[in-house]
Amino acid sequence: MPFKPPGNCPVCDEHVPRGLVSCPQCGSCARSGWNDEIGADGLDLPEDPSEFDYDEFVRREFGGGEGAVAKGLSFWQWVGIILVGIMVLMMLMSAGR
Ligand SMILES: [Zn+2]
Numbered sequence: 001m002p003f004k005p006p007g008n009c010p011v012c013d014e015h016v017p018r019g020l021v022s023c024p025q026c027g028s029c030a031r032s033g034w035n036d037e038i039g040a041d042g043l044d045l046p047e048d049p050s051e052f053d054y055d056e057f058v059r060r061e062f063g064g065g066e067g068a069v070a071k072g073l074s075f076w077q078w079v080g081i082i083l084v085g086i087m088v089l090m091m092l093m094s095a096g097r
Helices: 036-041 054-061 075-095
Strands: none
Touching: none
């Protein structure tokens, strides 16, 4: 059965505090199934899945400077613009008949 912090790591028996998703000692985590097979194979899993490159991903996708289409506009602003566009289109279409 899956291990869930807080508790002792099933791999190295180090205490894993509440809130952590991976063992601070051996780095095994829920993704590796809390067993030593994957961890020992050195698959180079990220230590903490919740930290997984999210900031870098966002920076690369949205904040990157060159070619950043969405810069200055939030997701919901884009949704609003698109919705207004669709409504205008529908009004035009119904008026044309
Ligand atoms: Zn451990």
